Amino acid sequence: DQQVKQNSPSLSVQEGRIxxxxxxxxxSMFDYFLWYKxxxxxxxxxxxxxxxxxxxxxxxxxxxxxxxxxxxxxLHIVPSQPGDSAVYFCAATDLNFGNEKLTFGTGTxxxxxx
Amino acid sequence: DTGVSxxxxxxxxxxGQNVTFxxxxxxxxxxxxxxRQTLGQGPEFLxxxxxxxxxxxxxxxxDRFSAERxxxxxxxxxxxxxxxxxxAMYLCASNTNLGTGGNNEQFFGPGTRLTVL
Numbered sequence: 689d690q691q692v693k694q695n696s697p698s699l700s701v702q703e704g705r706i707x708x709x710x711x712x713x714x715x716s717m718f719d720y721f722l723w724y725k726x727x728x729x730x731x732x733x734x735x736x737x738x739x740x741x742x743x744x745x746x747x748x749x750x751x752x753x754x755x756x757x758x759x760x761x762x763l764h765i766v767p768s769q770p771g772d773s774a775v776y777f778c779a780a781t782d783l784n785f786g787n788e789k790l791t792f793g794t795g796t797x798x799x800x801x802x
Numbered sequence: 803d804t805g806v807s808x809x810x811x812x813x814x815x816x817x818g819q820n821v822t823f824x825x826x827x828x829x830x831x832x833x834x835x836x837x838r839q840t841l842g843q844g845p846e847f848l849x850x851x852x853x854x855x856x857x858x859x860x861x862x863x864x865d866r867f868s869a870e871r872x873x874x875x876x877x878x879x880x881x882x883x884x885x886x887x888x889x890a891m892y893l894c895a896s897n898t899n900l901g902t903g904g905n906n907e908q909f910f911g912p913g914t915r916l917t918v919l
Contacts, residue, residue, distance in 0.1 A: 737907060788899075
């Protein structure tokens with residue numbers, strides 16, 4: 689069963705506009721959520737995270753929103769830049785479990801059009 | 803060196819052969835994780851160490867897979883009698899639970915891409 693879902697395999701956005709990437713989860717035990725960015729032939733790189741006690745976290749051009757009742761989170765990138773073109777993974781974990789293993793979605797390939 | 807390193811970066815082997823991968827985590831990190839990523843999927847958890855103790859193994863980790871972290875520093879992942887279905891990117895990640903006040907993120911290495919012919 690896919691506990692973390694990213695239903696859009698790809699997304700194209702014009703440079704300078706807002707990119708919105710979505711993620712849904714089913715496991716109500718998840719209490720910490722992360723977004724990773726991945727370039728080809730590299731490992732995932734951490735972008736931003738959010739705890740379930742918050743509904744928004746912002747870091748520069750990146751903002752993550754969490755809607756616990758809907759079990760939905762989104763990553764907003766504004767303004768989008770060509771260097772943002774990559775695959776973005778949503779991940780979730782249960783910090784109370786001890787083993788903070790991450791459960792990943794299948795990723796969304798973001799392409800920024802110059 | 804401030805990042806997670808993995809060796810080799812690429813490995814091509816014939817079905818039935820044994821392979822071993824190495825991961826060197828960030829030096830002060832006491833937790834180490836192995837994940838596997840196949841085409842079109844996100845990374846999937848395989849196993850987890852806290853210091854030298856292997857505390858959890860996924861059901862994805864068949865008996866042909868074994869992982870060690872003998873001194874709580876580097877880790878090895880061995881696959882015996884490789885099968886074509888083992889072809890994937892094997893990712894290592896590390897972090898610490900020692901109250902750094904950080905984001906609880908895991909830091910990933912570049913991965914080892916395994917191709918089984």
